[in-house]
Amino acid sequence: MISVSYLKSMYSKEETLAKIMASEADFLHVDLMDNTYVPYTNFTLNELLLDLKDSKKPLDVHLMVDNPLKYLPYLLKLNVKIITVHLNIKDNLGKIISLVKKSNVLMGLAINPSEDVHLLDPYLDKIDYVLVMGVNPGMGGQPFKMNAINNLKYLQDKNILLGLDGGVNGEVLKYLEGLKIANLVSGSYVCMHPVFDEKIRELKKYFSKNN
Ligand code: DX5
Ligand code: ZN
Numbered sequence: 001m002i003s004v005s006y007l008k009s010m011y012s013k014e015e016t017l018a019k020i021m022a023s024e025a026d027f028l029h030v031d032l033m034d035n036t037y038v039p040y041t042n043f044t045l046n047e048l049l050l051d052l053k054d055s056k057k058p059l060d061v062h063l064m065v066d067n068p069l070k071y072l073p074y075l076l077k078l079n080v081k082i083i084t085v086h087l088n089i090k091d092n093l094g095k096i097i098s099l100v101k102k103s104n105v106l107m108g109l110a111i112n113p114s115e116d117v118h119l120l121d122p123y124l125d126k127i128d129y130v131l132v133m134g135v136n137p138g139m140g141g142q143p144f145k146m147n148a149i150n151n152l153k154y155l156q157d158k159n160i161l162l163g164l165d166g167g168v169n170g171e172v173l174k175y176l177e178g179l180k181i182a183n184l185v186s187g188s189y190v191c192m193h194p195v196f197d198e199k200i201r202e203l204k205k206y207f208s209k210n211n
Contacts, residue, residue, distance in 0.1 A: 001183045002203050003027035003060045003163070007042060008140030009191035016191055017051060023196045024204070027060040027081065028052070029165070029185045031140075034065035037089055038138045045071055055079050060183065062110070062165065064137040066090040069099070076103045082183070084108030084131045084163075087119050097126055108163065112136060113145040117154045124158050129182075135166030141188040144172045152179050173206050180211065 004025040009016040020028055032048060035041045043051070052059060058081040063071065068085045069092075075083065076099075083100045085093070087109060100107040108129035111117055113136060120130060132151045135142040144167030155162055156179065163183035164176070170189070184206060190199040 001026040002200050003029040003183050003185045004190050004196070004200070005029040005031055005062075005140065005165075005185055005187035006191060007031045008188040010194070011191070013043075013051070019196050020191075021055070021057055024200050025057065025190075025196075027183070028055060028057045029187070030059050030061045031187075032061070032063050032065060032071065033138070034067070037066045037086060038064045040138050045074060049074055049078070052078055060084075060163075060185070062131065062185075068096050072096070072099055076100075076105065080105050082106040082108055082129055082163075084110050084129065086110045086112070086137065087115065093123070097123075106161070110137070110165070111151055113147040113151075117151045120155075124160055127160070129161040129163060130155055130158075131163040131165050131183075131185075133166050134164055134168060134172070137166075141192075143167055144169070146175070149175050149179075152176075152181065156180060168203070170202055173203070176206060177210065181206075 002025050004020045006016045033040045060082040062084045066089045106128040108131050110131040112133045132148050134144045134148040161182040164181050165185035168186045190196050193199045
């Protein structure tokens with residue numbers, strides 16, 4: 001699957017969303033920040049709900065926030081397929097996991113490049129998906145950190161769906177050879193190019209080679 005993030009784009013937010021909706025992307029990757037878990041904000045929850053209430057593309061929601069429980073009742077009413085939260089947040093992960101699983105949505109945990117991948121161990125049999133971060137959560141357009149490759153290798157035989165988010169581009173695909181990744185997330189590589197589908201097709205070649 002290819003999931004496209006609209007955080008950093010050469011087009012306005014409205015144009016970017018319309019272009020992703022019309023593209024060959026499988027999911028829309030929705031990044032939400034709260035200015036506490038990460039020192040940035042992008043869209044407010046209300047703005048997001050307004051923009052995505054009629055989304056035809058399934059949503060892959062990535063919450064870089066300390067209190068996902070505050071947002072989940074609203075987000076779970078959208079066309080959501082995956083919810084991902086981070087490990088070191090203020091809300092209780094057990095509560096989040098049970099709420100998301102009850103809603104028949106895939107539950108994901110993200111692992112940052114600077115975090116010890118073993119922190120995931122106690123959760124691996126309780127969740128569906130791990131989002132391996134290729135960059136520190138926050139801005140779009142950051143360079144890929146190679147520690148993500150070690151994390152992907154560790155998780156290969158753990159019987160869990162994997163995603164990769166941050167810094168993914170044509171060059172990074174070379175490092176992914178032989179690794180199984182169900183969901184490749186890309187932001188600026190796709191959205192800083194005038195024709196989104198050209199880059200999406202380039203990324204899709206990864207799946208014909210590795211799966
Ligand atoms: C980073 C976000 C990513 C980001 C990806 O904090 O979670 O989803 O938008 O953008 P690129 O592909 O530009 O790194
Ligand atoms: Zn993201």
